[in-house]
Amino acid sequence: MHLRDTTEEAAFRAELRTWLAETVPQLPPEPDHADWPARRAYEARWQRMLFDAGYAGINWPVEGGGKGASPGEHLIYLEEASAAHAPEVTVGFVGQMHAGPTLIAEGTPEQKAHHLRGILTGEHVWCQGFSEPEAGSDLASLRTRAVRDGDHYVVTGQKIWTSNASVADYCEMLVRTDPDVPKHKGITWLIMPMDLPGIEVRPLVTAVGSAEFAELFLDEVRIPVENRVGDENDGWRVANVTLSFERGTGFVREMLDTQNLMHDLVTIAQATPKGDGTAWDDPGLRRDLGEIAAELDALWAYTKRNVSAGARGGLPMGSGSAFKLSYASVVSRLGDIALRVLDRASLAMDDIGNQPTADQVRGRLHAFAVSLGGGTSQIQQNIIAERVLGLPRER
Ligand SMILES: Cc1cc2nc3c(=O)[nH]c(=O)nc-3n(C[C@H](O)[C@H](O)[C@H](O)COP(=O)(O)OP(=O)(O)OC[C@H]3O[C@@H](n4cnc5c(N)ncnc54)[C@H](O)[C@@H]3O)c2cc1C
Numbered sequence: 004m005h006l007r008d009t010t011e012e013a014a015f016r017a018e019l020r021t022w023l024a025e026t027v028p029q030l031p032p033e034p035d036h037a038d039w040p041a042r043r044a045y046e047a048r049w050q051r052m053l054f055d056a057g058y059a060g061i062n063w064p065v066e067g068g069g070k071g072a073s074p075g076e077h078l079i080y081l082e083e084a085s086a087a088h089a090p091e092v093t094v095g096f097v098g099q100m101h102a103g104p105t106l107i108a109e110g111t112p113e114q115k116a117h118h119l120r121g122i123l124t125g126e127h128v129w130c131q132g133f134s135e136p137e138a139g140s141d142l143a144s145l146r147t148r149a150v151r152d153g154d155h156y157v158v159t160g161q162k163i164w165t166s167n168a169s170v171a172d173y174c175e176m177l178v179r180t181d182p183d184v185p186k187h188k189g190i191t192w193l194i195m196p197m198d199l200p201g202i203e204v205r206p207l208v209t210a211v212g213s214a215e216f217a218e219l220f221l222d223e224v225r226i227p228v229e230n231r232v233g234d235e236n237d238g239w240r241v242a243n244v245t246l247s248f249e250r251g252t253g254f255v256r257e258m259l260d261t262q263n264l265m266h267d268l269v270t271i272a273q274a275t276p277k278g279d280g281t282a283w284d285d286p287g288l289r290r291d292l293g294e295i296a297a298e299l300d301a302l303w304a305y306t307k308r309n310v311s312a313g314a315r316g317g318l319p320m321g322s323g324s325a326f327k328l329s330y331a332s333v334v335s336r337l338g339d340i341a342l343r344v345l346d347r348a349s350l351a352m353d354d355i356g357n358q359p360t361a362d363q364v365r366g367r368l369h370a371f372a373v374s375l376g377g378g379t380s381q382i383q384q385n386i387i388a389e390r391v392l393g394l395p396r397e398r
Pocket of ligand 1: 130131132133134135136137138139141163164165166167371372373375376377378380381382385397
């Protein structure tokens with residue numbers, strides 16, 4: 004394991020840091036959290052700047068249009084982008100972390116030619132239509148039905164928790180093409196253009212007050228067979244290819260941003276009057292935040308270890324689950340500490356007392372989502388129990 008930059012990595016870091024220092028301060032203020040069309044436009048502009056500077060698709064292979072950076076350089080990118088407070092990939096997440104890498108690995112030459120560049124430039128936004136009302140943790144139970152009719156699939160059913168659906172151009176979607184075989188064997192992976200007739204998007208508002216995801220109602224949507232990725236009924240294997248990208252470095256940028264949030268909380272505590280001094284005079288608070296800081300440091304070290312092991316072809320079994328499980332716990336406890344410090348200010352979704360308190364409140368509410376999205380904490384515990392500790396399998 005190398006925890007220090009190689010000569011090439013140090014040069015990459017220096018060049019990137021200079022570019023970020025010049026570029027990020029020129030960006031306009033970020034749009035309102037709940038204004039998804041504005042967020043899409045803002046992020047598309049940033050993504051185009053990354054593309055023009057050669058930083059888009061940093062960890063994508065060169066043949067897919069990416070930079071082909073080493074895993075170490077990818078981590079440097081995430082670290083420097085977080086330190087510079089560069090915009091995070093939100094609406095572009097599914098395209099960059101799921102659909103693009105899946106098409107590179109499994110797509111036809113036509114699918115790659117049609118889709119990859121639009122993802123990298125930020126022109127095209129993707130959403131993920133995997134979960135259904137009765138198929139979340141047990142995803143393979145999905146029931147949205149696709150019936151072959153000539154050179155189309157006719158798709159009818161319902162998806163739920165589809166992030167970014169209201170602003171997406173394409174949906175990576177799992178459908179049931181054979182209901183008469185064991186559930187994992189009758190699934191197919193399709194690319195669904197979101198402007199096809201028969202698609203109704205009903206936004207769902209979260210506790211943060213923003214419609215970040217939606218329900219999709221599909222009524223005889225005709226999807227060309229050429230939009231299938233992988234073979235018919237081989238979609239479960241392709242879906243696992245898709246999800247393997249998310250469980251790699253999917254939450255690392257967010258974890259680094261949580262470190263920034265923790266440092267902001269220290270500043271807020273130092274400025275919050277309490278008794279004869281400030282909230283920061285409380286040794287209990289300093290101890291609790293010290294523990295959080297140590298755990299976030301440990302997660303960063305764990306990430307580097309995994310990336311180093313992965314580069315040698317030996318990513319330890321269950322490491323993505325262990326990271327996600329620990330991170331969900333830390334971010335939730337940090338949120339609880341933030342509410343203690345903010346006291347009554349935690350009831351407002353606006354900044355109070357000239358301090359960035361709203362981010363802390365949003366962080367606490369977002370922690371609930373972290374423990375669910377990308378596989379719940381209970382499911383991560385099951386994976387660790389069965390595949391790492393070798394405990395008996397769930398029936
Ligand atoms: C912010 C966010 C964004 C999301 N974005 C998307 C998206 O873009 N596209 C998409 O398709 N989905 C998305 N999801 C859905 C997400 O994948 C599901 O919420 C998740 O898989 C859990 O499924 P569920 O909500 O149906 O809960 P369920 O599977 O019904 O689980 C309910 C509870 O039972 C527990 N449980 C279930 N099975 C077991 C078991 N075997 N052992 C122990 N406990 C168990 C769970 O841990 C949970 O606490 C998103 C979710 C969130 C929170």
